[in-house]
Amino acid sequence: xxxxxxxxxxxxxxxxxxxxxxxxxxxxxxxxxxxxxxxxxxxxxxxxxxxxxxxxxxxxxxxxxxxxxxxxxxxxxxxxxxxxxxxxxxxxxxxxxxxxxxxxxxxxxxxxxxxxxxxxxxxxxxxxxxxxxxxxxxxxxxxxxxxxxxxxxxxxxxxxxxxxxxxxxxxxxxxxxxxxxxxxxxxxxxxxxxxxxxxxxxxxxxxxxxxxxxxxxxxxxxxxxxxxxxxxxxxxxxxxxxxxxxxxxxxxxxxxxxxxxxxxxxxxxxxxxxxxxxxxxxxxxxxxxxxxxxxxxxxxxxxxxxxx
Amino acid sequence: xxxxxxxxxxxxxxxxxxxxxxxxxxxxxxxxxxxxxxxxxxxxxxxxxxxxxxxxxxxxxxxxxxxxxxxxxxxxxxxxxxxxxxxxxxxxxxxxxxxxxxxxxxxxxxxxxxxxxxxxxxxxxxxxxxxxxxxxxxxxxxxxxxxxxxxxxxxxxxxxxxxxxxxxxxxxxxxxxxxxxxxxxxxxxxxxxxxxxxxxxxxxxxxxxxxxxxxxxxxxxxxxxxxxxxxxxxxxxxxxxxxxxxxxxxxxxxxxxxxxxxxxxxxxxxxxxxxxxxxxxxxxxxxxxxxxxxxxxxxxxxxxxxxxxxxxxxxxxxxxxxxxxxxxxxxxxxxxxxxxxxxxxxxxxxxxxxx
Ligand SMILES: Nc1ncnc2c1ncn2[C@@H]1O[C@H](COP(=O)(O)OP(=O)(O)OP(=O)(O)O)[C@@H](O)[C@H]1O
Ligand code: SF4
Ligand SMILES: [Mg+2]
Numbered sequence: 296x297x298x299x300x301x302x303x304x305x306x307x308x309x310x311x312x313x314x315x316x317x318x319x320x321x322x323x324x325x326x327x328x329x330x331x332x333x334x335x336x337x338x339x340x341x342x343x344x345x346x347x348x349x350x351x352x353x354x355x356x357x358x359x360x361x362x363x364x365x366x367x368x369x370x371x372x373x374x375x376x377x378x379x380x381x382x383x384x385x386x387x388x389x390x391x392x393x394x395x396x397x398x399x400x401x402x403x404x405x406x407x408x409x410x411x412x413x414x415x416x417x418x419x420x421x422x423x424x425x426x427x428x429x430x431x432x433x434x435x436x437x438x439x440x441x442x443x444x445x446x447x448x449x450x451x452x453x454x455x456x457x458x459x460x461x462x463x464x465x466x467x468x469x470x471x472x473x474x475x476x477x478x479x480x481x482x483x484x485x486x487x488x489x490x491x492x493x494x495x496x497x498x499x500x501x502x503x504x505x506x507x508x509x510x511x512x513x514x515x516x517x518x519x520x521x522x523x524x525x526x527x528x529x530x531x532x533x534x535x536x537x538x539x540x541x542x543x544x545x546x547x548x549x550x551x552x553x554x555x556x557x558x559x560x561x562x563x564x565x566x567x568x569x570x571x572x573x574x575x576x577x578x579x580x581x582x583x584x585x586x587x588x589x590x591x592x593x594x595x596x597x598x599x600x601x602x603x
Numbered sequence: 604x605x606x607x608x609x610x611x612x613x614x615x616x617x618x619x620x621x622x623x624x625x626x627x628x629x630x631x632x633x634x635x636x637x638x639x640x641x642x643x644x645x646x647x648x649x650x651x652x653x654x655x656x657x658x659x660x661x662x663x664x665x666x667x668x669x670x671x672x673x674x675x676x677x678x679x680x681x682x683x684x685x686x687x688x689x690x691x692x693x694x695x696x697x698x699x700x701x702x703x704x705x706x707x708x709x710x711x712x713x714x715x716x717x718x719x720x721x722x723x724x725x726x727x728x729x730x731x732x733x734x735x736x737x738x739x740x741x742x743x744x745x746x747x748x749x750x751x752x753x754x755x756x757x758x759x760x761x762x763x764x765x766x767x768x769x770x771x772x773x774x775x776x777x778x779x780x781x782x783x784x785x786x787x788x789x790x791x792x793x794x795x796x797x798x799x800x801x802x803x804x805x806x807x808x809x810x811x812x813x814x815x816x817x818x819x820x821x822x823x824x825x826x827x828x829x830x831x832x833x834x835x836x837x838x839x840x841x842x843x844x845x846x847x848x849x850x851x852x853x854x855x856x857x858x859x860x861x862x863x864x865x866x867x868x869x870x871x872x873x874x875x876x877x878x879x880x881x882x883x884x885x886x887x888x889x890x891x892x893x894x895x896x897x898x899x900x901x902x903x904x905x906x907x908x909x910x911x912x913x914x915x916x917x918x919x920x921x922x923x924x925x926x927x928x929x930x931x932x933x934x935x936x937x938x939x940x941x942x943x944x945x946x947x948x949x950x951x952x953x954x955x956x957x958x
Contacts, residue, residue: 509721
């Protein structure tokens, strides 16, 4: 187990290097001038442009720029954005918000998704099953932008049940609706995944054994069947945490949330290479750790998987 | 396992059984445990109605081993599942008959009352122990669950009992392996665990549905031996389901041969072996490989078992029967006494018996 973790951690290094280099190269190749628009309506004075390019190593060849960046990265420095703000500070602040949003989304997924899936699975072919199947299909096929804007309009603006936008404090109450919107597609997917697994496992031999042991139906279904059906679901949720922490660009824009996704979006628009690379690097690292966690969890949930 | 341990296990079990029978509302009369009476089961599927069981009757007494024999699809497992009350309904439908345990009809019993008979009164071992054990729970936990559900025992007591049972079914290092998972055991050991679980609450009736089919020949004999030993020790009524006559020959007292959802012959093991009264039984016996006839072709029964959605009229076996006469396609033969304490469902049993 320990060895496995060390091996996985070592494997992350080339992945992080590769990912950051790719992003770096892409940002480098982006057309446009990072100083454009920095000096109001007029183009910036040449002296300012020269100083700016010097400060951000923009005159060096790609590999040299990247090398210098890596040197700083190794010291834990994600660089300073073109706006003069240290990327690390900005990210740290925004990660609190995005983290809250992601965790609440996962809570929705777990609660509603699993509940609906189990209900549909044990009532296969009945009304509730069809209801779950149709409504999840609907949710999956409607873009999150439409779901978000609609709910914001009706529950927020018209009925006034929820705040329409999220302040920089990002309170629990403010994030209720956005996190639900963010989770909607995954809720639907998890409901379907849980249902499919329940239906399949209810036919399994060990469930028949559980009934033959004289266990209550509640125990045979709620413990023996569910425990096995949740293995792929928990795995999916784990992977999804990684994706959600990557920032929810659309949801954050709808509700004006000061999160990581919005920051990335803005930085790309501003040709702010340092900010983009720093953010993506952080995302890659978060994603890799989430994945490692999922794999470890998988080993815990399914004793047949061994990490030796 | 030391002798003191084994005798203490035996002592606790004798105690447990006495206790169980004293507490139990089910008391066998004259040793009669189970009466299956004219049972009918159908499967309603999109393709049509499969008549899987068509009037099966048999009795089971304390300390008796009944083997149920038949080709694949003859309805052995469905019979067992109907007795256990674990048929999937739908698609299954019990369309007739009774299953009486100690005189009480299980089929009309309230669900909760019936549930409580599974485990303490009637218990079952399945063919494939790997898929029949839950992969995500330790084996000891799965055995202990019997005590927790039915006896309300606490965790550590239940685990103690699980270890004792694992020792009883001769699992080496039971104490160390009680927390291991099913996939960490060999096929034979897994089947022992299934057996330990099934006998945990000292059931009066144990049904073993092809308990050795998935195992090596040497392991098969060990498992059969263990089942026989437990059956004698606890005076259980044992139903052994098999499609292999050779496997049960030494263990069974009585044999019921099934074909297309009916019992076509019923006899003591020895009589049946010596002199089958039904052409189907005769065909089965001739298809057992024998050492003294090595090299000769097996006279397997030609043809296939009937489609249960279109069972032939008259005797269901007639398309494959070498004794068949015109009568056989018109009149269905009922199970009748062809010799003292021998029953067969064939119009021409006398001819079969004579050669
Ligand atoms: N779940 C089911 N759905 C539909 N039909 C079924 C089902 N289970 C059993 N049957 C029908 O019942 C018949 C008898 O099945 P059963 O399992 O009792 O056979 P068996 O004698 O145990 O055979 P085997 O030796 O293969 O285990 C099958 O041929 C099939 O047509
Ligand atoms: S009744 Fe006829 S067809 Fe059926 S087993 Fe006897 S002889 Fe064969
Ligand atoms: Mg079977």
